[in-house]
Amino acid sequence: QNKWHWFGTLAVAPNGRTICFAVHHNARSTLRCAPADGSGVRVLAESLDVRGAPPWSPDGRWIAIAARDGEAVRVFKVPAEGGTPVRLVDSVSSNPVWSPDGRFILYSGTARGRSVPLRAVTPDGRPFSLPFPSLVLDRLGDSYRFLPNGKGLVVKLGGFRRQDLWLFNMATGARRQLTRLRSGESLNRFDVSPDGKRIVFERVRENSDIAFIELPNR
DSSP: OOOOEEEEEEEEOTTSSEEEEEEEETTEEEEEEEETTSOSOEEESTTOEEESOOOBOTTSSEEEEEEEETTEEEEEEEETTSOOOEEOOSSSOEEEEEOTTSSOEEEEOOOBTTEEEEEEEOTTSOBOOOSSTTOEEEOSSOOEEEOTTSSEEEEEEEETTEEEEEEEETTTOOEEEOOOOOTTEEEEEEEEOTTSSOEEEEEEEOOOOOOOOOOOOO
């Protein structure tokens, strides 16, 4: 008997009445939505093999999603009420995050090792210019989250086992360091509180020990 399970982050609609999530079943992942009480689960864009979290547009009409399209993963938008998905980015792309004002969607471009360039596209598929055009991020875990007012962007920067959170001004591109973690600590997932005053994050400490094990005589 085949079983399915949901994975990744639940995405709550702006009005709080609907949640969407990815479900893995039969070697594919599909986008499903349901009322907040969990009843009446329905499948959206069943043709897409989705990847990652499905963020809502601020007006609640669309859901952005990364999905496998042929041999590559690309960013789409899906009508929240059902309908044909629209591909927004032709190149390899993932991890869409909708801006609070709805003008554009951030996404990760083609990866090179652990690193990905930060890009942006409008809801109608046109490239959007950012005030920090050459920003390169860690592709593992969460790498960027908007402040609720849209004026700032919290970004994870740094290399392997040495990462910190920075705040970027969306108008000027100026940046300010928010954390100073010790060497050997990595950031995985993080989020910004609804009032924009706090950040919750998952910190990973990687340590190793050398142990001597004496085998019994045989």
